[in-house]
Amino acid sequence: MNQLYEKASAASYSKTDGNIMSPLGFIAGGLHCGIKRKRPDLAWLYSEVPAKAAAVYTTNHFQAAPIKVTKESLAKSQMLQGMIINSGNANSFTGNEGLAHAYMMRKWFAGHIGVEEDLIGVASTGVIGELLPIEKIEAGISNIPIGKNETGGDFFEKAILTTDTFQKRACAVVEIDGKTVTVAGAAKGSGMIHPNMATMLAFITTDAEVESETLQTVLKQMVNETFNMITVDGDTSTNDMVVMMANGMAENQPLSAQHPEWHKFMDAFSYVCTQLAKQIARDGEGATKLVEVFVSGAETKNAAQTVAKTVIGSNLVKTAIFGADANWGRIINAIGYSGVNVDENMLTVKLGGFTVVENGMPGSYLDEEAHKYLAGNEEIHIDVDLGSGSHSAIAWGCDLTYDYVKINATYRS
Incomplete structure (x- = not known):
């Protein structure tokens, strides 16, 4: 079990069959825009209100354009309201044009859902060294439906996959300050998986109110305990990131290590990250065990x-x-x-x-x-x-x- 904190009770949270939209106020989905032949390849995630956010990125020296754009967005206020993600193309090693494309994705999605550009992060996964078919992505973003659809979480999970053989999700519910708090996540990853992040993307949502500095600290700690403890083939990619958004819509008192029920939140958070990490390891390319x-x-x-x-x-x-x-x-x-x-x-x-x-x-x-x-x-x-x-x-x-x-x-x- 993770050892970031003392676990008060193994039953402090409930496992659910929810998805990344299960926390209050989160909307997600996926569609096919033409990067891949047939499968969904454009995913989106956003919160009804700005969310405190944190991220951990690949240790590869060559970091892809989407990471640079997401870092810039987060640096302004440690807040995000949405993520736009494509699969099938990593937009990595694509120079200034690739960076411009990542900025375009941020701008188009922000405009489409009506939020400031600096509240949007970008992620890409797929083949390195090829320019994005940016016109197809622009058309795809313009076709994103506004509002919640009950199948959105499922399509989000499908749209972020590359060589994965199955979708990866986890969700847990816990009661804090008499409020129901949900932590959920979705991930992709199958090959080029190695400690210190790999060809993996993970997105974690929660409706908990968490202090900003605490969020970044605990995400780094939890990544070290879970996602950094998986390996498939010893390779580390240029695009990997874990992003966490906490929008506070559960209306609990702000969480930090000093909160009397902090351990409950950490139990649920640990469960979600551990399950996603294990699913990535289990889905290693060609793996049977x-x-x-x-x-x-x-x-x-x-x-x-x-x-x-x-x-x-x-x-x-x-x-x-x-x-x-x-x-x-x-x-x-x-x-x-x-x-x-x-x-x-x-x-x-x-x-x-x-x-x-x-x-x-x-x-x-x-x-x-x-x-x-x-x-x-x-x-x-x-x-x-x-x-x-x-x-x-x-x-x-x-x-x-x-x-x-x-x-x-x-x-x-």
Whole structure:
């Protein structure tokens, strides 16, 4: 579980089947404007009132035009009222013309819904190095219906996808100050996924009233605990961002760490981000299994995260899991090159319910049973106890399959 705060109760929030429009005052949708052949490729999200906003961006040195525009919008007031998003084209490495196109998207959408330009963010995902078909996007924005449609959340989720095989959403409801507060999110991501953000976009909405500085702080912390703990293939893209908007329409008292029910909001927020991160990891290109690595007994939080991310990112570990080969030596190998100082005599590793290493020595287990576990389950759990401290971390990833190569070898075909 995330360790940003003390969890008062596992039942402090309710999971729901809602979507990004479930918090009060949010409207979303998606349509086909012609970037892709048939599928929805233009998505929008906006709030009935300006919302406090925060964002975290890719660590790739080459940041795409939409990120630059969104950063500029947020820098003015730490507020957003909407996002316009296209898929099928990243608008990355497109020079001044690409930047101009991102500004055009912001201007057109702001004008269409009747808000100031500086309250609009822009996001794009898809192929790098190609100019947007900007006339098609302009026509698409002009066709965006104003107002809420009950299918809008579903079409929003579809319109942001690229090589994803399924839509990604999560929603939780909690009571704060006697008010019903909802936190929801939608995401896309399948390939070029690696810690410190990847080819992923995530949008989180809440009707909670949250102090501005607190919002940016907790988003960065939560991204570090969730989205930065997933990996598919070790690549980090130029377009990734997580954007959060809090419009305050639930009318609770402003939330911060000093609020007596702060933990309830954080529980719900943690649930939404964790679920989205796990869905992205599960949908890794060509993947057949979700892999979870839980590291405990570390001297520091950073050490736990480093070991977890190193194990989950090992191609040898990932291919062994795909082949249902309980080759725990590959896990040990990854721990060894993680850069964390580990006493091998204190190390214990479990694969599912099987102890494969105990206090630095091979465990007593049947290889055939471990093979059955790997072959027969879509979720694989690896537990690593470093035996030297009290800190822990979780990372998520997937197996590495033949289909991953096939998908990426023909990505532009």
